[in-house]
Amino acid sequence: MTFDRKIKIAPSILSADFANFGEEIRAIEAEGCDWVHVDVMDGHFVPNLTFGPPLLAAIRPHIRTVMDVHLMISPVDAYIDAYAGAGADILTAHLEAGPHIHRTLQAIRAAGCKAGLALNPGTGLDAVPHLLDMVDLICVMTVNPGFGGQKFIHSQIEKVRSLRAMIGDRPIHIEIDGGMTPETAPLMAEAGADVLVAGSGVFKGGSVQNPGVYGENIRAIRAAAEAAQG
Numbered sequence: 001m002t003f004d005r006k007i008k009i010a011p012s013i014l015s016a017d018f019a020n021f022g023e024e025i026r027a028i029e030a031e032g033c034d035w036v037h038v039d040v041m042d043g044h045f046v047p048n049l050t051f052g053p054p055l056l057a058a059i060r061p062h063i064r065t066v067m068d069v070h071l072m073i074s075p076v077d078a079y080i081d082a083y084a085g086a087g088a089d090i091l092t093a094h095l096e097a098g099p100h101i102h103r104t105l106q107a108i109r110a111a112g113c114k115a116g117l118a119l120n121p122g123t124g125l126d127a128v129p130h131l132l133d134m135v136d137l138i139c140v141m142t143v144n145p146g147f148g149g150q151k152f153i154h155s156q157i158e159k160v161r162s163l164r165a166m167i168g169d170r171p172i173h174i175e176i177d178g179g180m181t182p183e184t185a186p187l188m189a190e191a192g193a194d195v196l197v198a199g200s201g202v203f204k205g206g207s208v209q210n211p212g213v214y215g216e217n218i219r220a221i222r223a224a225a226e227a228a229q230g
């Protein structure tokens with residue numbers, strides 16, 4: 001993976017057809033997505049359950065771009081090697097998931113993955129300066145994690161603007177997760193984000209039989225964000 005700040009669209013397969021992951025992934029990549037975002041939920045850190053390492057290992061051969069794995073689990077450390085071994089390129093852990101986020105980020109890099117730090121909407125940036133040397137990506141949640149299809153939380157715009165200033169020239173992606181549409185994506189691109197996770201915003205209205213809709217949705221979010229990016 002090389003670093004740049006171009007807008008990247010990362011569809012969340014939480015909104016895909018669970019019976020057809022291979023075809024869904026091939027469809028979104030053929031329609032121009034940049035990364036594939038995989039939401040791992042444990043029924044403890046968030047009130048929903050999704051994918052374990054065997055599922056990730058099964059879909060990995062279908063992904064030609066980047067497998068971007070968002071761990072909404074607590075504890076995290078005991079599972080890092082399993083998710084890295086399943087083929088994650090990026091492993092993102094939550095600041096709120098435990099008392100030792102610095103150790104967690106170290107362990108993610110030691111496992112050979114890029115390290116991501118996720119922040120819930122109610123979490124401030126106080127700890128971030130102490131972690132900047134440890135991260136390749138910071139994910140700002142613009143919904144409370146656990147479910148797709150929720151409403152974008154506007155208070156996160158100023159958080160992203162502050163984060164952008166804090167990061168400066170460091171090669172760290174700012175990823176936005178939740179409620180991304182052609183209306184909300186430009187607000188975040190203008191504030192400094194470069195990776196936009198979109199579940200319902202990409203998959204709504206389409207299917208593997210009608211994948212052109214995925215392409216229309218991806219292009220609409222990308223065009224709106226690029227027009228707003230500083």
Ligand SMILES: O=C(CO)[C@H](O)[C@H](O)COP(=O)(O)O
Pocket residue numbers: 012014015039070143144145146147148149150177178179180197198199200201
């Ligand atoms: O992490 C997530 C939920 O915890 C999802 O990635 C996120 O909500 C994206 O879904 P949508 O674009 O439908 O809001």
